[in-house]
Amino acid sequence: MTIEDAVDVVIIGAGISGIGAAYRIAERNPGASMVILERRERIGGTWDLFRYPGVRSDSSIFTLCLPYEPWTGRERVADGTEIREYLTDAARKHGIDKHIRFNSHVQAADWDSSTDTWVVTVADGATGASKTYRARFVFFGSGYYNYDDGYTPDFPGVETYQGTVVHPQHWPEDLDYSGKKVVVIGSGATAMSLVPALAQQASHVTMLQRTPTYLISASKYSTFVDVLVKLLPRKVAHPIIRFIMALFEGVIWFLARKTPPVLKWILRQTAVRNLPAGYDVDKHFKPPYEPWDQRLCLIPDADLYAEISAGRVDVVTDRIDHFDATGIALQGGGHLDADVIVTATGLQLQALGGVRISLDGTEIKPTDRFVYKAHMLQGVPNLFWCVGYTNASWTLRADMTARATAKLLEHMASRGYTHAYPHVGDEPMAEKSAWDIQAGYVLRAPHALPRSGTKRPWNVRQNYFADALDYRFDRIEESMVFGRAGESVPLAG
Template sequence: MGDTDADYSDVLIIGAGISGIGAAYRIRERNPKSSFTILERRQRIGGTWDLFRYPGIRSDSDIFTLSFPYEPWTRRENVADGADIREYLTTTARKHGIDEHIRFNTHVESAEWDSGTDTWTVRAQEDGVEKLYRGRFLFFGTGYYNYDDPYTPEFPGIERFGGNVVHPQFWPEDLDHSGKRVVVIGSGATSISLIPALAKTAAHVTMLQRSPTYMMSMARIDPMVDAIRKLLPRKVSHSVVRFRNALFHVLSYFMFRKAPRFGRWLVRNRTIAALPKGYDVDTHFKPRYDPWDQRMCLILDHDLFNQIGEGRAEIVTDHVDHFDETGIVLTSGRRLDADVVVTATGLQLQALGGIKIVVDGRDVDPTDRFVYKEYLLEDVPNMAWCIGYTNASWTLRADMTARAVAKLLAYMDSHGYTHAYPHLGDTPVEEKPTFDLDAGYIKRAPHALPRSGSKRPWHVRHNYVLDIVDHRFDRIEESMVFGRAADQVTAPPRAESRTA
């Protein structure tokens, strides 16, 4: 690989968050002679951890599995704040020289593949001016949701409300909630971390939910983790703790799914113990679904329970009827007076960051293609996409994806191939949901992501243990087409979209 063009890189990586930084590290680790450039639309490293800046923003999984296996987390926290995660990513990128390859304020709009030269041309807006980048391979570290347009349902009369209405995805830095009455609409991970932070200075915080969510508390600092880190060297202890935490999540998820009645009892029992005596747990903390039908929310050091016990926060299970000038009127007839309303109502799914994909002059709809081994798209050459787990830390799969891409690049280079793509052909594949959750953001847009088949290698599986085995014994040639730009023996990939 190589090119004399100043704007050419062997690999173009879109996004400078966990996925993009991790991909850059793994690709260079295995392919030290390959060049790479990261295109980041924001002004800083961090991705999600730079975008979300609301009070209390933190990880909803332990930081040891969220951090990279090759870069130990050095702070004591088992669950980390968003600002500390962003600083960790920035430090990691600087330490390994990855930050020197990032082009900030670069908003990618389209990517066009040319089979005549086997290269991608990426069109971006860079500080308002169109900029072209060319590369042999394209890696999408863009996540799976819309950065510009979160989900906000229609609330009748909201235009009449005289206070502040904010969405956590666009939290105003100058918003002062001190001494004010705050209503947070929603009961997902954002609300669970936001409410305790707001309650510290607000007059009162109400979480308004339509139905309960499963919540479990985790300690910010884990004594067992502290003990392991004192006994073992830093890198060794990081690996041990990372493996231990990953194993714990896998086993607990398996237990909840295989024994849902026991899981319901366990969560309810622990919730009763954490809340004031006589609290109406079954109204506000008893979901209608089984554990892990939707992602389970993480409470930190019982903070939400504590704020409820102290009377600084409350949960109201009801529906919005309408807004008026001073608050919200519920369908039950109760009203909630508010100075600030936070619409923590969720996200919207989006494939490949909304970037337009063109192969040999024809538009490709990524939602019309099957996913191959959880990181390549059917008949789309030299392109990978990182998508994390729904039931475990994002980085666990992101690192596997980055290593798989690095391995593919090394294989192509050693054989002189300039393009590679997975090909399904006429093999019938039964489709299943890409995400195995019954969450609102998935039900609202069930076909917003590329397709998942029901069997390997054409499926997206949310099982870390089985994925480890698959990646360890992966056959790189399976259902793959390899070729060279000047090689006319290999047919070009199908570019037209297939209708459902």
């Protein structure tokens, strides 16, 4: 085992969250040393992992991009390759790339209260060798799902199918679907971006769904953005565009929660206007739940509807009875012939990238802990975890988390503290779901993530503007315990 030099901060993950954290920490703590541990071979995180045809942002790229690094393209929905290249360029521009150690798969992090440091154990993805880093702080920019395994149900008879079955999370680079019949199982954001892209080369694509999904269409390009960047310097225009786009997404969410009949009417009219006359909109695009009970799926320029109208895509609303040699037999009695079947059936939730967390050698379960201000864990010192919003751009909360982390590090350094952890107090606190959506991946694993309380600062909200206001008037010492090396941290917290 190799012992690396100690650093102030270990950042886990070189995607949006990790790159953003490195920038904000260095901005506010210019003397802090850091290392970014990335298990993959490239920058990008999610945007490097997902390489299926059509992969793209499902929120405005102007809110998904880093607030201090303006997006320079015209489009407001960007594809995965463009986003990864953007992150790579941003990391290089700000000198963040020199801190990244690729092929570094973090296995465990143990808090040593005698030195007030984290001991982070890493496996080298190329050689298998083990390394150990010692750091004052650990920042998890590792997302909220299992990178190794997507979710695939146990389909009866799948072993008899003679075609190709693929999950979008692990798309084969050599998969040739040109001129073939493709069935995509699922109707979430992945399916909505995948299906129109597959239709460009496949002979035909069928999207098989158990229940419909609410779809919202928006133009890929914005006249407002085009005019503003012509009138103003990019650095001035960018925060204005970012705010307007965030506000638009917030208004849609507000309409969905407060006046669902209005939004349902708008979404249905969009479908009717873009689909062939007589198309059964209510069967295939009228979900049995309210808007934003599950995430609205973006279809830029109504591209899915356009492919249906062109005859290249069909939507089938039914349940799978079983697979057979040539495709899928449906419970309704139909059969879908397929050369390729894509299981766009979702993610598996996972806290802190599956890393084993311990305090002085005693393992703790992050899922047993309440979340403090959406980014720290009850009773766990000097550890931060970045999780974005379910109803808005990931980066809106990711940047807020990065700034809060940087602010706490500065506060501690100025007062000589070496550890800080949130303390929930002695009174019991009610618990609620941290994510207020009914998506399949959430319902399958309701206790896979740390817990949310019902009162501040333990209440995890899905409201960017309320959180932004809170951050502006944040009390950094609220429910926090500060100390110095040698003072033990209670396991209960």
